[in-house]
Structures are given as C-alpha cells and as structure tokens.
Amino acid sequence: MSTGSPSQDAQHDFSRARRARLLSDVARRLRGEPDDVAMILPFEEVVDALGRVGQVDRGLQVVQLDDIVGTVDRAADFDRGFRPTTQRLRSRWERIAAAQRRGEAMPPVSLFKVGDLYFVRDGHHRVSVAKSQGRDDIDAYVTEVTTKLKLSHDLRVSELPLKDHERLFRERVPLTPQQRARISLSDPWDFGWLAEMVEAWGFRMMQERGHFADRYEVANLWFEQEYAPVSDMLSEGGLTEPEETEAEAYMRLAGQRYLLLRTHEWSDEIVNRLRRGNDKKRRRLPRRRRRARY
Structure with missing residues (x-):
C-alpha cells in the first residue's frame, strides 16, 4: 500500500x-x-x-x-x-x-x-x-x-557447539560419508569421548598386528570390524533404548562392558551377560562412569 x-x-x-x-x-x-x-x-x-x-x-x-x-x-x-x-x-x-x-x-x-x-x-x-x-x-x-x-x-545457533565437536571428531576419525551417516550423537561432548574410544581401539589393533596404521585405516577398520557388527549385535540383542541413537547405545554399552566385565572383547556371551540382571546396577552408575575410558 x-x-x-x-x-x-x-x-x-x-x-x-x-x-x-x-x-x-x-x-x-x-x-x-x-x-x-x-x-x-x-x-x-x-x-x-x-x-x-x-x-x-x-x-x-x-x-x-x-x-x-x-x-x-x-x-x-x-x-x-x-x-x-x-x-x-x-x-x-x-x-x-x-x-x-x-x-x-x-x-x-x-x-x-x-x-x-x-x-x-x-x-x-x-x-x-x-x-x-x-x-x-x-x-x-x-x-x-x-x-x-x-x-x-x-541450522540453529544452539547447534553450533555440536557442529564444532562433530568437525573435530571427523578430523580425528576420518570416516567415509556413508559410514558417517550412522554416527549420530545428541550431546556435543560425546564426539570427543567416541574419538577417544576409536583411537584406543586403533592403538590396541596396531599392537596386535605389529604395524602402524594411519587415521584413515584405523577409522575404516574400526567401523567395519567393530562399530557396525557390534551395533547390529546390540540391536538384535535388545540392549538399545528407544531414546538412544545407535552410536549412543554403542558408547553406553561399551563402557558398561568394561566396567562390569573388564574386557574389550565382544561375543554372544558378553552380550548375554550384559543383558542379565545388571539393569539396576547400570542405572545407578554416574553418566561419566558409564563411559569408561578404553
């Protein structure tokens, strides 16, 4: 007008x-x-x-x-x-x-x-x-x-810290775009914890194999040999929670596995032992203790 x-x-x-x-x-x-x-x-x-x-x-x-x-x-x-x-x-x-x-x-x-x-x-x-x-x-x-x-x-302003931590995670764990699509976390700080878990897994893998692997090889081997099969196994075993992403379930259960069983290995028996009779004990664990360092 x-x-x-x-x-x-x-x-x-x-x-x-x-x-x-x-x-x-x-x-x-x-x-x-x-x-x-x-x-x-x-x-x-x-x-x-x-x-x-x-x-x-x-x-x-x-x-x-x-x-x-x-x-x-x-x-x-x-x-x-x-x-x-x-x-x-x-x-x-x-x-x-x-x-x-x-x-x-x-x-x-x-x-x-x-x-x-x-x-x-x-x-x-x-x-x-x-x-x-x-x-x-x-x-x-x-x-x-x-x-x-x-x-x-x-993108919202409140999501900027998440993007910052996600960027640092991608630098430390250079996955392919297809692999990255399966990594979703709600808490920005969890990207740092997950990067530490991947790097610790890579260190143990290099010790076992007796040769050096760069970040790209570690990231790919971790995803293909650890993350993808373990996440599928945990989902099939009914150990994930409805509000969790796949990556959050992996982190939570990997931490619980080490606290309860003192092992870095995965097997059907480990999954069954995690499932049996430990729900109340796990819920009492403080958030950061659940995510024990590798």
Missing part, C-alpha cells in the same frame, strides 16, 4: 516489519518451537564450527533474499528473517526505505556465501528493507567461504 509520500510509507514499512517480527515470535511460542529458530546466524561462529577451509571472490551476483540467513556483526539488530529487533534502527531503516520507494538506485550489498546460504557483510538495512517491501532478490558482491562441514538451511 502506498500513500504517495515515501517518507510516510517508509514509517509504515518499519512499523509493519516490527509487527511481523512480534507476531512471528508469538506464533513460534504457540507452536512450542525453540527461541533460536528465529535467531540470525553469526558468521564467525558458524564458519569456526564448520571448519573454515578458504574463500574466493565470486563478484557481483543476484542473490535470493530468502537465502540470506546470517550476519557478520549485527546479530542483535535483526532476526533470521531480517526483521528489525529494536527501535533504534528506525531512523536509518526509514531513510533507506524512503529512498527505495522514490526509486533511487542502491549500491549492491556485500555477502559471504557458505554452502547455499549467505551472511551479510555490509548492507543489513538494505536487505531488511528489500525483504519488507516484498522483493525476491538483491544485487550483491559475493565472497564464497568453503568449510569442512556443510551448512544446512535449518
């Missing part, structure tokens, strides 16, 4: 954007979604968690506004939809909105690209105004940043 006065229309644009942000918050809470679903992604924290590899200048491009989800340094000023979160942005925001309504040319914004998503380096107000006025795209100078882990469109 236009009144014919760019300045007045810009004021309405800002009020509408602020109202849309508040209504979005209400709807999110009614749906029971976590608060950080609407939080804008911080660029440095994201690339640190994913593992920065390098960057390259991609020049001037046309970028879809819905793919811009993050910021370099304005996380407190905008939500993930680039709606303003504070009234102190009003003056500059309205000046840009009025200029756009008058048809004035705007310089391209500056963006970092990570995966298929973008982070604003310069031009936050221009992006916010463009989205508020219903535009689909914007001109931008793009710098593409490559990372070790892929950035997913639904």
Whole structure:
C-alpha cells in the first residue's frame, strides 16, 4: 500500500516489519518451537564450527533474499528473517526505505556465501528493507567461504557447539560419508569421548598386528570390524533404548562392558551377560562412569 509520500510509507514499512517480527515470535511460542529458530546466524561462529577451509571472490551476483540467513556483526539488530529487533534502527531503516520507494538506485550489498546460504557483510538495512517491501532478490558482491562441514538451511545457533565437536571428531576419525551417516550423537561432548574410544581401539589393533596404521585405516577398520557388527549385535540383542541413537547405545554399552566385565572383547556371551540382571546396577552408575575410558 502506498500513500504517495515515501517518507510516510517508509514509517509504515518499519512499523509493519516490527509487527511481523512480534507476531512471528508469538506464533513460534504457540507452536512450542525453540527461541533460536528465529535467531540470525553469526558468521564467525558458524564458519569456526564448520571448519573454515578458504574463500574466493565470486563478484557481483543476484542473490535470493530468502537465502540470506546470517550476519557478520549485527546479530542483535535483526532476526533470521531480517526483521528489525529494536527501535533504534528506525531512523536509518526509514531513510533507506524512503529512498527505495522514490526509486533511487542502491549500491549492491556485500555477502559471504557458505554452502547455499549467505551472511551479510555490509548492507543489513538494505536487505531488511528489500525483504519488507516484498522483493525476491538483491544485487550483491559475493565472497564464497568453503568449510569442512556443510551448512544446512535449518541450522540453529544452539547447534553450533555440536557442529564444532562433530568437525573435530571427523578430523580425528576420518570416516567415509556413508559410514558417517550412522554416527549420530545428541550431546556435543560425546564426539570427543567416541574419538577417544576409536583411537584406543586403533592403538590396541596396531599392537596386535605389529604395524602402524594411519587415521584413515584405523577409522575404516574400526567401523567395519567393530562399530557396525557390534551395533547390529546390540540391536538384535535388545540392549538399545528407544531414546538412544545407535552410536549412543554403542558408547553406553561399551563402557558398561568394561566396567562390569573388564574386557574389550565382544561375543554372544558378553552380550548375554550384559543383558542379565545388571539393569539396576547400570542405572545407578554416574553418566561419566558409564563411559569408561578404553
């Protein structure tokens, strides 16, 4: 809607954007979604968690506004939809909105690209105004940043520690993509524990075989000879719990096996002994004691 006065229309644009942000918050809470679903992604924290590899200048491009989800340094000023979160942005925001309504040319914004998503380096107000006025795209100078882990469109701020620990786990235990697909953990700290278990398994394997194996060989042998067959055996033996992932069940039961039986071996008898009469005793064990070191 236009009144014919760019300045007045810009004021309405800002009020509408602020109202849309508040209504979005209400709807999110009614749906029971976590608060950080609407939080804008911080660029440095994201690339640190994913593992920065390098960057390259991609020049001037046309970028879809819905793919811009993050910021370099304005996380407190905008939500993930680039709606303003504070009234102190009003003056500059309205000046840009009025200029756009008058048809004035705007310089391209500056963006970092990570995966298929973008982070604003310069031009936050221009992006916010463009989205508020219903535009689909914007001109931008793009710098593409490559990372070790892929950035997913639904990544939340609270998941960044998980990504950071997952990246370190992948460096210590370089599995293939197909193998990694079976490793899922809810607690970020567990990636460190699992990496220690793999490295300890590799050390024992090298002692038994009498020759050195690099991380790639250890990771592959651990997965093929230990993790996959043992996880299948534990599942078939009814030792996993409904709320656990496969990897969490493996870690829990490997720790219980050593605490109860003082062995690193797996067999049908070991599985049966774990199953018999130890549930109450295991539940009393503190969380970290369950995950005994190898």
